[in-house]
Amino acid sequence: MTAAPVPAPATPMTYRQVLTTRNVPQLLLSASLSRLASEMLLFVVVLYVLARFRSPVLAGLSGFFLTLPGFLVSPMAGALLDRVGAARAVILDNLVSAVLIGLVAVASAGGRLTPAVLLTLLGLLSLTSPLSAGGIRTLFPRFVPDDAYDRANALDLSTYSVIEVVGPLAGGAVIALIGPDPALVLVAAMYVLAALSLLLLRGSAAEPPRAERRHLLREAWEGVTYLVRNATLRGLAVSYSCYQVTFGILVVAVPVSVAQRVDGAGHTEQYAGALWSLVGLCGAAGALTAGRLLRAGRERLLLIVTTALSAFAIYPLGAIAMLATLAVGLALFGLLEGALNVGVLSLRQRRTDPTRLGRVMTVSISINLIGFPVGTALGGLLVERSGSLAYAVAAGFALLAALWGALVIPREPAGTPPVRAGRPRRRRWPGAGSPTPGRTRRRPGGR
Structure with missing residues (x-):
């Protein structure tokens, strides 16, 4: 039997081609609006609480209630996402967020907003937040071919960094221009616009696959067990959590280092804010660069290299007692972080059964961030003893992330053909499960 000839690899899609792919502009617009609303919301709520109730404790609790409930229900949210469809789930989250923030604004304007009411509404808002966090990342693989995952993810992550x-x-x-209550109304309006943007999605790719319906709790538990049994996802969970410990330590160590280095020559908050803005902008540049250069099958190598180089950016480069070297180290760290996030997201998408992608995405995102609060707590203890020690430990966790990724995450299976043009295929991986029989993915435009 003669094997069919293998076509030559096609030229990878450019960023312009990805941006003009059917449904991608609407998806990026919705993601950008909802994320901007979320980023503004946390800041607006904290400033609002400090101005209205003059309570730093309540401001901290507000941030707590905006995040923790969503983390706790992420397995259930992932199962719901797979059941109702990613597009519908994200629209639901945006509309619920708009209604709840609107209620906060109305109660505040009417003088009826108490701390208990505020925390209750924020907690309810947090419950649906995993739907957008996992849903947006679940939708991209349905609208772009496999060989465009990296660039689509780079566009997504670069906008997020900005x-x-x-x-x-x-x-x-x-808040300074229009006041706290109108600012809350503006945030609610942005959530509505994000939902409307997704209503513009076209084609059957936005519809969830039809599958046997089981109890929602059972489906949620299956998402957790699938992650534990999948070698790639399990390795990513531990490796990226270690990396998040590094990030958490830096969140505490950088302002302390800035205060020591400026030595009364300026405001610590301004310098620290400028440095973290630099990290965000470099992260966007790193994501776009990785999306342009990365090829399918190289994500594991990218994870190992970027986490290992991050250790050098942190220590000794960032630990040198000069503000300029700290800025250089953080800029390099941001570039590497942006590239790392593209690789992690693409690897997770490619090695996950597409029928479970919603559940796995929401659970993975939540588990991967566990290391951040651990890092902030550890960073507070370390900087009291020594700033250099804090940077050294942060670098150590980055090296641990690289080592764990190298030892635990499986290599590309031998003999796996590269992704080619034409009909995109999703390769099978150990523990990834079987694709849904009879279900094929289409190229953009439905051709």
């Missing part, structure tokens, strides 16, 4: 910089600045400017 929004992380712009969001707090926009939140502060809006």
Whole structure:
């Protein structure tokens, strides 16, 4: 039997081609609006609480209630996402967020907003937030071919990095210009616009695959067990959590280092804010660069290299007692972080059964961030003893992330053909499960 000839690899899609792919502009617009609203919301709520209730404790609790409930229900949210469809789930989250923030604004304007009411509404808002966090990342693989995953993810992550910089600045400017209550209304309106953007999606790719319906709790548990049994996802969970410990330590160590290095020559908050803005902008550049250069099958190598080089950016480069070297180290760290995030997201998408992608994405995102609060707590203890020690430990966790990725995450299976033009295929991986029989993915435009 003669084997069929293998076609020559096609030229990878450019960023312009990805941006003009059917449904991608609507998806990026919705993601950008909802993320900008979320980034502004945290800042607006904290400033609002400090101005209205004059309570730093309540401000901290507000941030807590905006995040923790969503983390706890992420397996259930992932199962719901797979059941109702990613597009519908994201629209639902945006509309619920708009209604709840609108209620906060109305109660505040009427003088009926108590701390208990505020925390209740924020907690309810957090419950649906995993739907957008996992849903947006679930939709991209349905609208672009496999060989465009990296560039689509790079566009997604680069906009997110920029929004992380712009969001707090926009939140502060809006409050200063129009006041807290109108600022809340503006955030609610942005959530509505994000939902409307997804209503413009066209084609059957936005519809969820039809599968046997089981109890929602059972489907949620299956998402957790699938992640534990999948060698790639399990390795990513531990490796990226170690990397998040590094990031958490830096969040505490950098302002302390800035305070020591400026030595009364300026405001610590301004210098620290400028440095983190630099990290965000470099992260966007790193994501776009990785999306242009990365090829399918190289994500594991990218994870190992970027996490290992991050250790050098942190220590000794960032630990040298000069503000300029700290800025250089953080800029390099941001570039590497942006590239790392593209590789992690693409690897997770490619090695996950597409029928479970919603559940796996929401659970993975939540588990991968566990290391961040651990890092912030550890960073506070370390900087009290020594700033250099804090940077050294942060670098150590980055090296641990690289080592774990090298030892645990499976290599590309031998003999796997590269992704080619034409009909995109999703390769099978150990523990990834079987694709849904009879279900094929289409190229953009439905051709």
